[in-house]
Amino acid sequence: MTYDLQRIEGIIEAHRHRPGATLPILHDIQHEVGYIPADAIPLIASALNLSRAEIYGTITFYADFRLEPAGRHVVQVCRGEACQAKGGGRLEAHARQRLGVDFHGTTADRRVTLEPVFCLGNCGCSPSVRVADEIYGRVDEELFDEIIDQLNSGKGKH
Ligand code: FES
CATH class of the missing domain: 3.40.30.10 (Glutaredoxin)
Incomplete structure (x- = not known):
């Protein structure tokens, strides 16, 4: 599935100054793209001053998020x-x-x-x-x- 990296950057920008921004960012990206693309993880980590491992840990902790596009x-x-x-x-x-x-x-x-x-x-x-x-x-x-x-x-x- 193709996705627009600029759109992802826009989502991150829209939430990055909120407390607890990780979940709203992940929800919006998943809603927009259908999954959390690997390219988004370093962008989120850097914007929120967190490690990639922390972002990855949040994604894998919640059953709602997926790291690959779903089937039909x-x-x-x-x-x-x-x-x-x-x-x-x-x-x-x-x-x-x-x-x-x-x-x-x-x-x-x-x-x-x-x-x-x-x-x-x-x-x-x-x-x-x-x-x-x-x-x-x-x-x-x-x-x-x-x-x-x-x-x-x-x-x-x-
Ligand atoms: S536990 Fe399966 S529907 Fe409620």
Whole structure:
């Protein structure tokens, strides 16, 4: 994905004098570009007088940020407690195996990125999965495969 470095510099400039500027800068860059490009890290570090390691540490601490562009579809599997109690662990293992990637990974064809999430507000129908704005409840291995098949066939809503 291409991005405009000047736009990133503008975002940094807009926030750099605020206390706690790191998070708003990262949020805005992620919103604008879809991920945090490696080139942005030294720019942020220098503007905020922090080390690159500190910026990198913040990015990797928060599950919301990614260091690479996502695939065409982001599939979030809930790892919250209610989902865990209803077979979420089995679903996670199946999702990783079916897609051939770990959490935060993107399939080789760049169609699907698998992300963990820690409650989708759908605990009564756990385990839950979200794709874009759609939340699926009581997802077992079979339903998960149907969701992925739909995405791969281009027939899904996303
Ligand atoms: S814990 Fe999974 S939806 Fe709430």
